[in-house]
Amino acid sequence: MGDDGIEQREREMIGGLVRGRVEAVFRWGVIVDLGMSRPGLIDALYVENDDRYEAGDVVEAHLECFDEMKQEFILRPPSQTSIGDRLQAKGFDLD
Numbered sequence: 067m068g069d070d071g072i073e074q075r076e077r078e079m080i081g082g083l084v085r086g087r088v089e090a091v092f093r094w095g096v097i098v099d100l101g102m103s104r105p106g107l108i109d110a111l112y113v114e115n116d117d118r119y120e121a122g123d124v125v126e127a128h129l130e131c132f133d134e135m136k137q138e139f140i141l142r143p144p145s146q147t148s149i150g151d152r153l154q155a156k157g158f159d160l161d
Contacts, residue, residue: 072104076102080130089121112142128142
């Protein structure tokens with residue numbers, strides 16, 4: 067296990083597509099069991115009005131990163147553009 071609390075194989079999965087089962091749905095996001103050392107979160111920013119996540123659903127998502135403070139993996143649905151890319155497209159300099 068690395069300094070950030072996740073395993074090397076999990077670290078290598080960051081940036082890729084993963085599958086998991088929805089554990090809970092809240093106004094602030096969707097908690098996903100990835101079968102890894104920590105859960106995943108699809109932030110409400112990535113949830114569209116017509117998305118219907120329910121506990122038990124199997125979902126695919128991009129594994130964006132690991133949030134050390136929250137101790138969870140940050141997920142993005144495959145159909146969504148990352149928040150950073152959205153901001154840059156609107157002219158924000160993120161460097």
